[in-house]
Amino acid sequence: MAxxxxxxxxxxxxxxxxxxxxxxxxxxxxIRGLVRRYGEGHAAVEALADxxxxxxxxxxxxxxxxxxxxxxxxxxxxxxxxxxxxxxxRIGGExxxxxxxxGLAHYRSTQIGIVFQSFHLLPGRTAxxxxxxxxxxxxxxxxxxxxxxxxxxxxxGLSDRVSHRPSELSGGEQQRVAIARxxxxxxxxxxxxEPTGNLDSTTADGVTELLLTLNRxxxxxxxxxxxxxxxxxxxxxxIVVLEDGRIVREEATERVMS
Amino acid sequence: xxxxxILGEAxxxxxxxxxRTCLTGAGVTVGALALVLIVSLSLGLSTLIDDFVSGEEQLxxxxxxxxxxxxxxxxxxxxxxxxMTDAKRDRLRRxxxxxxxxxxxxxxxxxxxxxxxxxxxxxxxxxVDARPFVQDRFEAQLGDRSTGNRxxxxxxxxxxxxxxxxxxxxxxxxxxxxxxAVVVHELMLYELGIASDExxxxxxxxxxxxxxxxxxxxxxxxxxxxxxxxxxxxxxxWPVLYSEDLEIVGVIRERFGDDPxxxxxxxxxxxxxLFIPTEFHRTLSERRAGQGGLRAxxxxxxxxxxxxxxxxxxxxxGLQSRSVQRAVSRIKKTLDVATFVAGFLAAIAVFVSxxxxxxxxxMSVLERTREIGxxxxxxxxxxxxxxxxxxxxxxxxxxxxxxxxxxxxxLGVFGNxxxxxxxxxxxxxxxxxxxxxxxxxxxxxxxxFATATxxxxxxxxxxxxxxIDPVRALRHE
Numbered sequence: 136m137a138x139x140x141x142x143x144x145x146x147x148x149x150x151x152x153x154x155x156x157x158x159x160x161x162x163x164x165x166i167r168g169l170v171r172r173y174g175e176g177h178a179a180v181e182a183l184a185d186x187x188x189x190x191x192x193x194x195x196x197x198x199x200x201x202x203x204x205x206x207x208x209x210x211x212x213x214x215x216x217x218x219x220x221x222x223x224x225r226i227g228g229e230x231x232x233x234x235x236x237x238g239l240a241h242y243r244s245t246q247i248g249i250v251f252q253s254f255h256l257l258p259g260r261t262a263x264x265x266x267x268x269x270x271x272x273x274x275x276x277x278x279x280x281x282x283x284x285x286x287x288x289x290x291x292g293l294s295d296r297v298s299h300r301p302s303e304l305s306g307g308e309q310q311r312v313a314i315a316r317x318x319x320x321x322x323x324x325x326x327x328x329e330p331t332g333n334l335d336s337t338t339a340d341g342v343t344e345l346l347l348t349l350n351r352x353x354x355x356x357x358x359x360x361x362x363x364x365x366x367x368x369x370x371x372x373x374i375v376v377l378e379d380g381r382i383v384r385e386e387a388t389e390r391v392m393s
Numbered sequence: 394x395x396x397x398x399i400l401g402e403a404x405x406x407x408x409x410x411x412x413r414t415c416l417t418g419a420g421v422t423v424g425a426l427a428l429v430l431i432v433s434l435s436l437g438l439s440t441l442i443d444d445f446v447s448g449e450e451q452l453x454x455x456x457x458x459x460x461x462x463x464x465x466x467x468x469x470x471x472x473x474x475x476x477m478t479d480a481k482r483d484r485l486r487r488x489x490x491x492x493x494x495x496x497x498x499x500x501x502x503x504x505x506x507x508x509x510x511x512x513x514x515x516x517x518x519x520x521v522d523a524r525p526f527v528q529d530r531f532e533a534q535l536g537d538r539s540t541g542n543r544x545x546x547x548x549x550x551x552x553x554x555x556x557x558x559x560x561x562x563x564x565x566x567x568x569x570x571x572x573x574a575v576v577v578h579e580l581m582l583y584e585l586g587i588a589s590d591e592x593x594x595x596x597x598x599x600x601x602x603x604x605x606x607x608x609x610x611x612x613x614x615x616x617x618x619x620x621x622x623x624x625x626x627x628x629x630x631w632p633v634l635y636s637e638d639l640e641i642v643g644v645i646r647e648r649f650g651d652d653p654x655x656x657x658x659x660x661x662x663x664x665x666x667l668f669i670p671t672e673f674h675r676t677l678s679e680r681r682a683g684q685g686g687l688r689a690x691x692x693x694x695x696x697x698x699x700x701x702x703x704x705x706x707x708x709x710x711g712l713q714s715r716s717v718q719r720a721v722s723r724i725k726k727t728l729d730v731a732t733f734v735a736g737f738l739a740a741i742a743v744f745v746s747x748x749x750x751x752x753x754x755x756m757s758v759l760e761r762t763r764e765i766g767x768x769x770x771x772x773x774x775x776x777x778x779x780x781x782x783x784x785x786x787x788x789x790x791x792x793x794x795x796x797x798x799x800x801x802x803x804l805g806v807f808g809n810x811x812x813x814x815x816x817x818x819x820x821x822x823x824x825x826x827x828x829x830x831x832x833x834x835x836x837x838x839x840x841x842f843a844t845a846t847x848x849x850x851x852x853x854x855x856x857x858x859x860x861i862d863p864v865r866a867l868r869h870e
Contacts (some may be wrong), residue, residue, distance in 0.1 A: 216770055216863050237774050255767045255867065259409050269397045273773045316771070384601020 161227075163323060164190035164213065169222035171208050172382075182208040184380040186222070190358065192323070193217060195350040197359045205266030205380035206360045210326050213358065214247050215239045227323060244273045248317025249370040252329035254309045256316075260286050262308075263297045266316045273320065287315040291345055307338030314345060318355070325349070326358045331366065343370050394777045402443035403784035414789060417753040420746030421793025421843050422800065427739035429801040429831075429839040434808075435732035436830040442724055444826055451655045452718045455692040456526075457514055457705050460504035460711040506687040514690055517706050519699030525549065526661045526689035527674040529681070533577075533604035533667065535596065535641075538585040545581055547603070547667035549674035556653050557645065557668065559657070563594035564643030570672040575601055575639040579646050587767035593644050600638045603667065605681055606631035635680050639669070657691055657717065743843065745795070747850035750786055754854030758782065758861075765858055766866020775859040782855035783848060790847020794840040801839070807827035 168188040172179050183205045189197050198206040211217035212224055215231050224231045226246060234242060241251075256265045263284050270280035288297055291311040301309050310330060317325055327346065331339035347370050349355040361367055367374050368388050376384040394402075398513035407414045506514070515523035518572045527549030533540045550557055551570055558566035562579055582593045645668060648654050662668075669677070675687075694703055700718045707714040758765070765778055 176751075214770070226482045237776075240769070240772050240774040242772075243770060249770055251867065255770075257767070259405070268768070271402070272394055272768065272774075272777065274395050274398075277397075293600050317432060320772075330580070 145226065148159075155366045162189055163192040163194075163227060164188070164358075165223075165225040165228075166209075166213075167223050167225075168198050169209070169212065169224065170220045170284055171205075171212060171217065172220040182380050183212070183219075186377075186380070186382055188375060188382065190324075190356065192356050193350070193354045195347070195359070195370060195372045197361060197374045198365035198377060199361060199364055199367045199374050200377035201273055201332060201362055204377040206362075206377050208380075209377065210358065210360050212329055213324070214249055215242045224352050237244045244269055245320050246323045247315075248322040248325040250310070250313050250317050250325065250327040250330045252332040254301070254306075254313045254333070256309055256312055258301050260298055261298050262293060262304065262315075265301070265312055266319050269316060269320050287319040288312070290318065290349075291315045294300045305338065308337075310334060310342050311345065312377075314342070314349075318349070324356050324358065326360070328360045329362070330359070331361075331363075339366075346370060394773070394780070399777070400785055403781055403788055404423060406757070406761070406781070407785055407788055412755055413709045413756070417746075417749050418789050418793035418796070421743070421751040421790055421847060422797040424739065424743030424746040425794040425797025425839050425843040426801045426804075427742050428736060429798050429835060430804060430808075430829065431610075431732065431735045431739050432835055432839075433801065433805055433829040433831050435728060435735075436832070436835070437826070437828040438728055439725060440830060441826050441828075442721055442728075451657070451693040452697050452721070453700065454655065454717055455694060455700060455707065456657050456660070456715040457506065457690045457692060457707050458688070458715070459712040460505055460713055475743065485611060506690050506712065510710065510712070511687065511690060513710065514692060514707065514712075517692070517703055519694050519696065519703055520692045521695045522693035524551065524691040524693070525671060525675065525687050526691060527669075527671060527678050528661065528665075528688045529605065529674070529678055531605055531667065533581065533585075534602040534604070535582075535585055535587075535599065538587070538819050540581070540585065544606075545666035546664050547674065548662050548665040549671035550576075550662075551671050554658075556648075556655070556658065560645050560648060560652060562590070562644045562646050564597035564641070567670045570670045570701050571676075572642075572670045573639060573673060574642040574670060575603075576645050576668040577601065577641055578643050578644040578666040578668075582644065596641050597643060599641050601641050601667075602636055602638050603677075604636045605634040605677070607634055620847070621686050625770040637677060661689065743846055747846050750789055750847050750850040751854060753789070754782060754786055754851050755857070758786075758854050758858045759786070761858075762861060762866045765861045766863040769863035770867060777860070779855040779859035782858045783851050787844050787848045788850025788856070790844040790850075793847070794843025797843060798839040802831055802836070805831055 157355075159192065166186055166188040169183055169188075170181065171183040172181045174180055186205075186209065198209060200206045200286040208217065212219055212231075213226075215234070217231070226242070231239065231242065249299050260268075263281070266287050267280050270283060275283070285294070285297060287295060289388075291314050293308060293315065296304060296308055296312070299308075299310070304312065310333075314325075314327075314330070317327075325346075330346070331342050334342060343366065345357070346357055350357050352372075359367065359371060364374075371388055373385065373387050375382055376386075465533070473485045477485075504510075511523065511525065514520065530546050531547055532542070533545050550567070552567040552572070554566075557576075564576070566576065567574055577596070579593055582588075582596060587593055587596060646664075648659060692703060692707075694700055697718055700716050704714045704716055704719065761826035765773075768778060769775075806829075808829045809827055813824050813826075816824045816826075816828075
């Protein structure tokens with residue numbers, strides 16, 4: 136079963152204007168009674184315990200917590216990379232548990248953009264080829280994906296780095312390439328796992344500013360996983376604090392950065 | 394993913410680790426090279442055999458010879474003359490028997506090819522022609538020159554023989570099968586002291602006297618000596634059966650590589666010095682008491698399909714049969730077995746190279762675990778990942794196979810040159826055949842086989858890659 140398309144129509148007509156386009160006005164993510172347990176019996180570890188969470192389209196939510204609190208597990212479940220022991224994850228009303236492996240792959244390809252702490256760029260490929268990859272996997276024609284990848288790179292300010300390989304880019308530039316790759320399919324949701332964790336403070340500020348811009352100006356729904364409360368308060372409109380696999384606090388924030 | 398993109402990604406992955414790809418491909422190259430060379434040599438040899446018996450007619454020949462039954466104990470017939478004890482007489486007789494080694498003199502053709510049998514053979518269903526083979530040995534005398542005790546071989550040759558007239562050096566071929574004539578071999582004339590072309594041509598029109606003596610040699614010679622048979626000058630002189638004067642009508646030369654021939658004819662005519670018209674030769678042979686019919690009869694079948702049935706019928710009559718088709722078939726079967734064994738060894742080489750591919754692909758999966766996890770996180774389906782690795786394996790097989798076939802082709806050219814030179818030197822005749830043959834199907838098949846086996850070798854690594862858990866893979870260092 137394929138994931139329901141949540142993107143707005145029209146990306147092929149104007150790839151630039153549709154990068155990270157706004158999806159506001161609806162409940163995008165609905166998590167109910169989510170449990171993720173690893174192992175069995177006495178050795179069982181409960182990474183997530185009865186988590187309920189809703190995210191509106193256009194929100195910028197920070198999942199805050201110490202290492203081992205379950206925030207990355209929640210992100211994996213949200214991304215369709217992992218399956219819950221119990222409970223449900225609904226994206227745009229569709230339960231991910233109802234998707235077969237191909238449906239989940241399509242979901243990851245079209246509905247979710249993932250930004251990793253360590254960038255995870257393909258080392259032998261140019262920035263353009265890296266950004267193109269989700270479109271390649273989705274079978275997009277060569278010319279169209281070139282245009283869309285170039286537009287995504289332009290959107291993160293890397294028009295002049297199209298032909299550079301990761302080794303020729305700074306850490307911040309690499310993370311921008313990763314963000315462009317996550318946005319190139321115009322996903323409903325952008326999940327960022329410690330996106331500034333491997334960057335110096337100046338570079339990190341630049342990446343944070345980019346995420347804020349994407350959320351504010353293009354209406355991209357963002358879930359940011361971080362252990363840095365200051366970062367969370369700077370950019371997220373809502374903070375969800377996880378502790379031992381449970382949500383212990385939720386609060387709306389006044390963003391510091393503008 | 395689109396097919397084009399899968400091919401591109403697989404190609405990019407292989408060029409990303411050139412050394413390993415090249416080494417793995419080299420294994421496939423060696424396997425494909427060995428396999429293609431062996432098959433090409435087998436094809437070449439098979440064609441050579443076919444060419445050797447060129448002409449479909451030869452494959453329709455069945456040579457019939459008298460049937461030899463069980464060994465006949467002729468010891469009781471051997472007379473040991475002289476005064477001696479019975480024990481000694483018996484011991485000498487047994488010694489003679491022992492020294493005979495059970496050869497032809499101890500066996501009798503109990504089923505001969507007489508006129509009745511010849512007629513029956515000619516009437517076998519599927520037989521369109523029956524050509525008698527007549528042979529004998531004579532002393533030959535030309536004027537005052539004689540072969541002496543050395544008997545020369547004569548054969549009966551038909552007036553309409555397709556090949557012999559082409560080898561005439563002087564004179565003519567027979568006008569009919571019962572002509573009272575002989576064609577002599579230039580070598581016999583040389584041995585008689587007539588060497589030059591002019592001198593040899595001058596013998597045409599002269600008379601050659603042939604003298605048949607009672608069968609001798611081998612066992613009988615020993616018996617003659619033991620029984621005190623007549624001898625002269627230390628050599629046994631056998632009683633003369635008859636002499637005949639024949640007009641020499643032509644001089645013939647030996648057959649060499651390029652001369653047209655048939656296997657059966659050449660088997661019978663080998664070392665023949667005298668060619669006598671068939672029917673006339675039969676009348677000569679019939680004058681030899683106890684000859685027991687024809688030495689052989691060549692049956693020509695209407696179709697190769699009937700050879701087996703004809704041979705079965707011949708054997709049912711208690712006669713021996715030989716056919717080119719069966720001989721060729723046996724040689725080819727032997728060749729097939731040899732090819733199979735050699736091919737099996739080459740296939741082991743391919744198999745070993747496949748193990749190399751498995752190893753390479755497994756290593757590649759391990760090294761690219763994080764990349765695979767990333768692709769899956771970005772939306773790659775398991776079958777996309779599996780296809781990627783299968784295509785990589787197929788590429789290695791295709792590239793290695795292509796190179797192997799190309800090298801085999803090159804070595805084949807070299808092998809043909811060396812082989813041709815060796816054959817020409819060994820056989821002292823021009824050789825225009827091709828030892829290593831590379832039909833298109835072999836070239837394509839070699840590449841296809843290497844590709845297919847590599848593809849199969851990639852299945853397990855590809856499945857492993859497809860099953861990689863992206864969450865764990867992305868944590869993989």
